[in-house]
Amino acid sequence: MFRKILITALMIVAPFAASADRIKDLAAVAGVRSNPLVGYGLVVGLAGTGDGNSSLTQQSMQSIISRLGLETTASNLDAKNAAAVMVTAEMSPFLKPGQVMDITVSTAGKAKSLKGGTLLMTPLMGADGEIYAIAQGNLVVGGLGVEGGDGSSLVVNVPTVGRIPGGATVERLVETPFLESEYFVLNLHRNDFSTSNRVAEAINNIFGGGMALPLDGTSVRVRAPADPGQRVSFMGMLESIEVEPAEPNAKIIVNSRTGTVVINGNVRVAPAAVTHGSLTVRVNEDVNVDQGAAVVAAGDNVIVAPGDPVVTPDTNIQVDQPAAQAFLFDPGISLSNLVDAINAVGASSADLVAILEALHHAGALRAELIII
Incomplete structure (x- = not known):
């Protein structure tokens, strides 16, 4: 039954409107996500730009040497060519043991540069404390740091951070509910009840009624094929379904630090009159x-x-008070009219913010005003 539905869906998805968005651009599958990994390691082979007499690095070197069957003390080790580092990585979903991923290496001590260094074998742990990957390799550092004998120095970019492409090998699989769960849950990137309902309707129009159920403004539950072999192809078609998302809520975003104002197309203004003017007093003593x-x-x-x-x-006092400029907002004025009216009076970004805040407090601005 599912095989027939999948074949029929392939023929129905194509004619959808090109202006709509694909489900894969609107939502993500619950449980299918990347996992952050972190580990502590040691970089060696530096050209005198390491941690020096840092006790943390010396103890790390002693620990590694002791595991190799040699005995020494931390005080006998010089860490000027070594650096203690933190290793981070993002483990993509469905990565299998033996596959590799990129890692980022950052200094944790006094090292000035990691250029030319080699990361020794470092276990990478997840949030549960389990080891999921092993990292090792030669660093690629884009920065440069040079220091002269007179104390002068030159630093280009960030030489204390490097990357190792394919520097970590996966050792443990992260379990996901993709193959075992009875349902797929699609989580929208933006909470919207109308869009959630439209996604469920679009899926049901193609695969039949009852296939998808909107749970709330964010999640849509979709019945998954019982055969694990059909789940990948089903999800591929599911993500390709095009949906016309609902228009977003009316919002005005104001960045108070840069003066940037972003107004979306759904902003409306109730009948209101605004007077814009300024009084300038100059005192020359x-x-x-x-x-x-x-x-x-x-x-x-x-x-x-x-x-x-x-x-x-x-004392010379001058008062400059130009005639106040007033403009009237008619009922239901749109975004373009709002911007044109404010620009017509020569308002600066600060004036624009003041006008929008005044309209919002007066109850005439049909939008959410967000100050960041």
């Missing part, structure tokens, strides 16, 4: 300095001697 004089009379002789300077304040 200056002083006039005159040379003072002292007059001394001695008989018939009059002597004029230089005296203390005379300082006279000179």
Whole structure:
């Protein structure tokens, strides 16, 4: 039965409108996700740019050497050519043991550069504490750091972070409910009841009624084929179904740090009048300095001697108050009219934010105002 439905679905998916979005662009399958991994390791082979006398790195070197059958103490080790590092990776879903993935290596101590280093075997653990991969290899570092004898230095990019393409080998499979679960659950990237309902309707129109059920504004449950061999092909067709998403909620996003304002196309304004004007007061404070004089009379002789300077304040006040510019919003004004009206009065980004906030507090802005 499922095989016939799959063949029929292949013929129905194609004629859908090209303007619609695919389900794979609107939602993700629950349980099918990447898993972050992290580990602590040691990079060796550095050209004197390592951690130096860091006790953490010395202890790490001692631990590794002891596991190789040699005995030494941390105080006898010099870590100027080694660095303690943190290793991170994203394990993609369905990766099998033996497959490889890229890793990122970052210094955890005083190392100035990882250029030319080699990461020693490092176990990578998941959130449950289990080891899922083993990392090792030569680092690729895009940065450069140079230091002179007089203390001068030059740093290009970030030499303390490097990558190893294919540097980790998967050792354990992460279990997913894809093959065992009776249902697939599609989680929308954006919570919307209308879009959730449309996704379920589009699936039911192709595969038959009762195949999909919207659980809430985010999740849609889809009955999965009982045969595990049909699940991959079924999911491939399911993700290719095109759905016209519902229009998003009216929102205005304001970045208060950069002055950026983003207004989506569903914003409406109730009848309102806005007056935009500014009062500018300029005060220029200056002083006039005159040379003072002292007059001394001695008989018939009059002597004029230089005296203390005379300082006279000179204040100039100018008031510039241009005529306030007013504009009226009619009922149900659209986004383009709103922007045109505000731009017509020469409002800056700060003025625009002030006008939008005032409209929002007045109850005339039919949108959610978000300040970030």
